[in-house]
Amino acid sequence: MRNKNWLLLVLAIMLSAVLVACSDGGDTTEEDPGTDNEETEGTETDNEGTEGEEAAGEEKILRIAETAEIPSMDPILAEDSSSIQYQDTVYEGLYRLGEDGELVSGIAIKEETLVEEEGLKWTFTLRDDAVWSNGEPVTANDFVYAWQRAIDPENGSFYAPYLMNGVIKNAQEIAPQEEGVEATMKPEDLGVSAPDDHTLVVELEKPTPYFESFAAFPTFLPLNQEFVEAQGDQFALEVENMLFNGPFVMTEWAHEESWELVKNDQYWDKDNVSLDGISISVVKENSTAVSMYETDKIDRVGLNATNIDQFATSPELISIPENVTFWLKMNQDSANYSEYMQNENFRRAIAQAVNKQAFIDTVYGNSSKPANYLVPEGFVSHPDSSEDFRAANGDFLEFDLEAAQGYWEAAKEEIGFDEVTISFISGDTDTGMLITEFFQNELETNLPGLTLELKNVPFNERLEIQKRGEFELVFSGWGPDYADAISFIDMFVTDGPNNEMGYSNPEYDKLVKQVKGELALDPAARFEAMQEAERILLEEDAALAPIFQRERALLSKPYVVGMDELNPFGPDYSYKYVDIQK
Structure with a gap:
């Protein structure tokens, strides 16, 4: 990022000071990252002694369990950890969380981000090799459309007004949250614009120390306008009603039962995605999930007080x-x-x-x-x-x-x-x-x-x-x-x-x-x-x-690599960086 004045140095220091811990979410029982939940999830493995070559021809499929269905795959409706986790896995925004929990380039090239006017104007340069799963390019207009769609009160986004109001220019006037206050502006008045296909400009109401984090949050993911509008009210309800631009694509979604993700062969950074896919089962009973882990049907499982003592000496126990x-x-x-x-x-x-x-x-x-x-x-x-x-x-x-x-x-x-x-x-x-x-x-x-x-x-x-x-x-x-x-x-x-x-x-x-x-x-x-x-x-x-x-206690197979930590905020894991090394 090229800082233009002392304020940006202050903002950078403030951001770095808080990137220190990890967020909620997991494998077997999960919940809201920025939201509610009570379950224990599968979280991490020590990975020692797991180096090695994958058996020839064997696909690298991570098999995990969740305790509930994904509430929504529509980015503007995400308000729980499960939705945020899997949207982050199949979509990509301006930035994403890297292997160490730091913000790294996504569709935007982070090193080329320009911050001006004492932190009130952010200009993002988008890469020219990012495409949707139908082959169409990801453009700056995809972000403008998605953000305007999110702040439109008629679309019922919970997070958009919560995050944007008072931060992004005119958001408060478009979607006022105060009871009895009417909107005085329209979604197209939001402070976001696309001078060209690969330049996104965002105007803020005031300097916001944490704005950079928004660039990796699902509410701010891009959407292909033509595709979304063609789906109407069916958008994101089924696999055929979604278009992806992230490391993985969803290929199956049996509601309340399971969903399947496979590596996106059109993702711009596909060479750095190790997994061939992720297979997720909905399992409400922890005892059932543990049994699946013991019989090698899943690779990670959360534990609770009814069974944790049983695995107290297991080398696969992680906390x-x-x-x-x-x-x-x-x-x-x-x-x-x-x-x-x-x-x-x-x-x-x-x-x-x-x-x-x-x-x-x-x-x-x-x-x-x-x-x-x-x-x-x-x-x-x-x-x-x-x-x-x-x-x-x-x-x-x-x-x-x-x-x-x-x-x-x-x-x-x-x-x-x-x-x-x-x-x-x-x-x-x-x-x-x-x-x-x-x-x-x-x-x-x-x-x-x-x-x-x-x-x-x-x-x-x-x-x-x-x-x-x-x-x-x-x-x-x-x-x-x-x-x-x-x-x-x-x-x-x-x-x-x-x-x-x-x-x-x-x-x-x-x-x-x-x-x-x-x-x-x-x-x-x-x-x-x-x-x-x-x-x-x-x-x-x-x-x-x-x-x-x-704190999560879980069992994790020693061949699961790259899930040693939870992200400091947002999605629990960055599956882009996970690997299976048998």
Whole structure:
């Protein structure tokens, strides 16, 4: 990148400071990277002693399992880790995440990106050898069309307004998220243009330290306008309704059962793609997936507390930390639900009545960490001191049964109840069942008079329930969408699309607005403002109940190479760089 002024150096330093950890996702049970999930995924192998030649003529097919169907293959509708993972595998945007988790060239040649006007104008130079799977060239107009389609309110993208508003010029005026505010501009007014087939120009509203990360995120993938419009409302619903430009193409999609990917022989960098294909099966029961691994039907499998001890001494056991935190989301929306969750003592009681280490031992049985925070440990560090985000903020809402029961009695008195029933939503996998059973026993035992009404639903349905705000208590989690702590902090602004629980605090909102605006040129003050926002959310308001930072325990065949780490944000793995070396 050719920087034209000192601001760009500041932005580069801020970005490099946060590219340090890994995102959520995996092999056998997965979820949202920038979204919710509870399962344990297959994550990594140590790869030692796996060098060698592939048997002559044998295809290199990676065989894995997922616990749920891909929610969507339409880039503008991706809001979960599974959709993001497989869209990243069959599409390619301006940049992609490389083998070391750093941003590298994709359709755009990263070294030729030009940033001008104090960070407000980005010019991307596109390679001339990238084509769609029908042989047509990938052009700058494919990006312009895709981004305009994404921000068009009529197309129902969840992420486009969330990511673009206040960042890309005119996005806020095209798709305002504030209730009662009408659009004053049209999608074609978005600050993105194509002077020629191989030049894309993006205009920003203000300097944005994390904008470069957007260039690798699915919302910003290109689309072939003629093809998409020809598919109409069938686009991306079946294999025949998709066109690909990434390392792999999807050849089969048996919904709720399996899907198949094969190497894209028209991909511009196909010579650096080692796998011939990826075969994915939907397997909800962890025991079934483990059996498939043991009988050599899949190459990786996640483990949970019911079986991890069985493989404690296995050389194929891998454990990988993630930049993913999970919590109990408590719906405080007075328009939809009762007064219980609106009571601060009620929320504090729930938040501090859970033995987090016992949860990890019971459900996962691995080295995951109890979380008394929102922003994960090891994800971002202070730009001046290099201290981890957690160093200054420490812990909030730790397990404290005595304190929890004191808050519980105070809530009973303030609200006026002796017994109460609230709904609890979790997943329908066997891990989801373990989660449900744990929280039912823990909360009903520790908070006398509380009854949980249980509902276990598929991942897709749980996402929709949360989006509609139709819950009281739900187990949920988040992995970063881009390389900045604001990916977590921005979730809980008043009426924000990821808030979903009616939380509102004007001071919190003010801090987030400053972080995304006036503090862009002051990295230290910006970082500290995010720390203060987290403190308000948890210490002052007890808005949600943090539970744990996930670590994945899995079994991985020694011949699987290039899946040693999770990406720091976005898709969990970059399958472009994975290999089978038997």
